Amino acid sequence: MTLVPRVVVVHRHTELDGxxxxxxxxxxxxxxxxxxxxxxxxxxxxxDAQEEALRRVRAAIPVxxxxxxxxxxxLYRFGFEADDVCVVVGQDGLVANTAKYLDGQxxxxxxxxxxxxxxxxxxxxxxxxxxxxxxxxxGTIAVQQRAMVRATxxxxxxxxxxxxxxxxxxxxxxxxxxxxVPDAREPERQSSSGLIVASGTGSTGxxxxxxxxxxxxxxxxxxxxxxxAWFVREAWPSPTTGTVSTDGLIGAGEALSVxxxxxxxxxxxxxxxxxRLTATWGQTIAVGVSPRTLRLVG
Numbered sequence: 001m002t003l004v005p006r007v008v009v010v011h012r013h014t015e016l017d018g019x020x021x022x023x024x025x026x027x028x029x030x031x032x033x034x035x036x037x038x039x040x041x042x043x044x045x046x047x048d049a050q051e052e053a054l055r056r057v058r059a060a061i062p063v064x065x066x067x068x069x070x071x072x073x074x075l076y077r078f079g080f081e082a083d084d085v086c087v088v089v090g091q092d093g094l095v096a097n098t099a100k101y102l103d104g105q106x107x108x109x110x111x112x113x114x115x116x117x118x119x120x121x122x123x124x125x126x127x128x129x130x131x132x133x134x135x136x137x138x139g140t141i142a143v144q145q146r147a148m149v150r151a152t153x154x155x156x157x158x159x160x161x162x163x164x165x166x167x168x169x170x171x172x173x174x175x176x177x178x179x180x181v182p183d184a185r186e187p188e189r190q191s192s193s194g195l196i197v198a199s200g201t202g203s204t205g206x207x208x209x210x211x212x213x214x215x216x217x218x219x220x221x222x223x224x225x226x227x228x229a230w231f232v233r234e235a236w237p238s239p240t241t242g243t244v245s246t247d248g249l250i251g252a253g254e255a256l257s258v259x260x261x262x263x264x265x266x267x268x269x270x271x272x273x274x275x276r277l278t279a280t281w282g283q284t285i286a287v288g289v290s291p292r293t294l295r296l297v298g
Contacts, residue, residue, distance in 0.1 A: 004064055005066065006067065007067055008078075008084050012073075012090055016029075016043040029043075046116075050112040060130035062134075080103075083105070085137070088109050089110045090110075091117050093270070096270040100162065102294070103292055106297055107297060108132050110125070110126050110129065120201070141297055147221070147228070148162050149164060151286070154284040159269055162199065163270045164199065165268070165287055166266075167196075167266075167287070168193060169194065170266045176191050180259075182250060184245060188244055191241040196233070200220070200225045210233070227249055228289060229247070229248075229249055255288035258284065259282070260280065260284070
């Protein structure tokens, strides 16, 4: 017997939720915001917009379908099923946060505040949820396969990210390592602020900022390209460290290798520092295209 589809609604606490949890009462929260030149009405409006979007999404799920619900903070321990349809209600970053825990499930991004978000990954309105769910179940809607980044330690630990992976020191100290890039004959010893490896999806964010700062030519991958771009941040020239290998591309089947020469380096994806890998002196980190992709409903 085939189970009916399950829709998993992914969301996160609003700013208002956080303010009330921190300050206890609306009055205290309002006083706190006023001291910073803000007012509670703005936070309330954004809260109401998300709540209304969530109400519409949940109401649009067919009554005979199964349902799941998960907050961003609980994604790492939620049991996703292979045939789930994930409806992410929030900002673009919430789709990226969700993607690393999925393996082939379709994702519908719902923007609760159209015009307030870039809308790169949350491209749909809540009112369209019912139509989109039926189209996904019937297989009649276009789905984008977006490349992801995978970082793997030499002990077998790995993590995936949709936008980018960061490798660097856990504090503001310099990261020291030997980097070997695709097509390079020899590794280069470097001291830097760390490095990032970005996908086509991530190329509209952190990677673009670095590229513009350096006035580099446009070589970033597009959202449908299956390769990655990498950048070393603030490589320091010295008698023992170089600055030759500071940016480039990684294709399918290739990897950028980092041999750790600091006591500790950390590896995390899409800004989720709490969910990270830790590499110690002498360990190797390999970063390349993940075998997984995000299936984003167009």
